[in-house]
Amino acid sequence: MNTSTVTLKDFYISSDHDFRGQHGKPRNNNAIEKLHKIECVEGKGIIGDRYFKQEEEASKRQITFFDLAIFQELKKNYPDSNFDSSVFRRNIVIEGIDLNSLINHFFTIANVQFYGVEECSPCYWMDQAVGPGAEDLMQGKGGLRCKIVTGGKLTTGIAELTQIDSNESYPLKVYAFSSSAKELGFKETTIMAKPNLSPIEVLSQIETFTVDQSQKYRIAINESFSSWTDQIGHVKEIAIIPPVSGG
Amino acid sequence: MNTNIEITDKIIIEPKLELPTRDTGATVEFRGIVRETEDENCIQGLDYEAYKDMAIAKMTTILSDLLVKHDCLTGVVIHRVGFIPVGESALYMRITSSHRKEAFSCCSEFIDELKKDVPIWKAN
Numbered sequence: 509m510n511t512s513t514v515t516l517k518d519f520y521i522s523s524d525h526d527f528r529g530q531h532g533k534p535r536n537n538n539a540i541e542k543l544h545k546i547e548c549v550e551g552k553g554i555i556g557d558r559y560f561k562q563e564e565e566a567s568k569r570q571i572t573f574f575d576l577a578i579f580q581e582l583k584k585n586y587p588d589s590n591f592d593s594s595v596f597r598r599n600i601v602i603e604g605i606d607l608n609s610l611i612n613h614f615f616t617i618a619n620v621q622f623y624g625v626e627e628c629s630p631c632y633w634m635d636q637a638v639g640p641g642a643e644d645l646m647q648g649k650g651g652l653r654c655k656i657v658t659g660g661k662l663t664t665g666i667a668e669l670t671q672i673d674s675n676e677s678y679p680l681k682v683y684a685f686s687s688s689a690k691e692l693g694f695k696e697t698t699i700m701a702k703p704n705l706s707p708i709e710v711l712s713q714i715e716t717f718t719v720d721q722s723q724k725y726r727i728a729i730n731e732s733f734s735s736w737t738d739q740i741g742h743v744k745e746i747a748i749i750p751p752v753s754g755g
Numbered sequence: 756m757n758t759n760i761e762i763t764d765k766i767i768i769e770p771k772l773e774l775p776t777r778d779t780g781a782t783v784e785f786r787g788i789v790r791e792t793e794d795e796n797c798i799q800g801l802d803y804e805a806y807k808d809m810a811i812a813k814m815t816t817i818l819s820d821l822l823v824k825h826d827c828l829t830g831v832v833i834h835r836v837g838f839i840p841v842g843e844s845a846l847y848m849r850i851t852s853s854h855r856k857e858a859f860s861c862c863s864e865f866i867d868e869l870k871k872d873v874p875i876w877k878a879n
Binding site: 683 | 876
């Protein structure tokens with residue numbers, strides 16, 4: 509585990525898209541809201557934000573980060589342009605970490621766990637939002653797209669950012685119900701997991717588990733439906749969910 | 756809170772009706788009752804189990820969204836687990852709204868969603 513102190517400067521959400529899907533058309537000018545507190549929901553996004561998803565298959569755009577240092581660099585390069593850190597439409601403006609170093613890594617900020625998916629590359633709209641040439645200046649520094657592995661609330665201010673070792677084993681609770689419990693032969697057990705393994709890979713160490721079960725059952729990670737094939741991260745529990753029949 | 760969600764292993768006690776506002780014009784109640792025939796077999800009752808915390812979280816999200824969608828005021832859902840004899844309720848729900856149509860729609864759609872996504876199972 510590698511810990512750094514960072515500052516969460518500003519949070520932004522917007523209920524709908526502004527640039528996305530507007531190629532060849534004017535931007536939508538959907539208002540962006542500045543917040544001091546946000547609630548991150550695992551596998552979905554930030555409550556109230558346009559990328560908040562209800563689908564099971566986790567989007568890679570659940571939350572985005574932007575480095576305050578890049579904003580400051582752009583302000584120096586465009587002294588006559590009147591813009592603030594909201595124009596990039598990234599969700600969290602952060603200071604104190606190289607965001608590209610978090611790509612393909614799990615990390616936590618104040619108990620909220622993220623997985624760094626990829627750079628949030630700048631697009632040509634940045635030339636309009638900041639000034640001509642801004643897209644080029646931002647190449648390789650456009651921010652970070654993340655998945656939310658474990659949800660929770662974040663508040664602006666100083667926080668600890670901890671990078672998780674993807675290869676480090678940890679104990680994981682596994683629950684099975686109804687027909688999955690009958691097939692697996694347990695309702696609850698604990699196995700060793702690694703953050704960089706998928707649920708299929710983690711469960712493969714159980715003798716009674718077969719890949720076929722991933723076709724007929726759903727998987728829940730920390731009580732949210734999730735993907736059988738994405739890396740699980742450092743989580744509390746997983747559950748194998750047969751077709752439900754309540755009511 | 757507009758929602759009151761509970762999972763219990765005891766017989767369901769229906770909460771006293773409290774009208775949320777003076778503009779309340781409808782309450783719709785639904786009871787899911789264990790019937791004597793299941794898959795053409797005569798049964799004594801059904802055993803229900805739940806992934807409790809996830810089921811409560813899912814029902815809360817579904818109900819909160821549906822109350823907004825159908826312009827309803829409040830919702831109560833109580834799901835019983837464990838062995839439930841024939842003739843007793845496995846599920847009780849109550850929706851309040853200003854008008855009946857919205858409450859009926861909300862109640863009906865909630866049951867549909869519950870049967871798709873809420874981790875509760877029955878076995879005889």
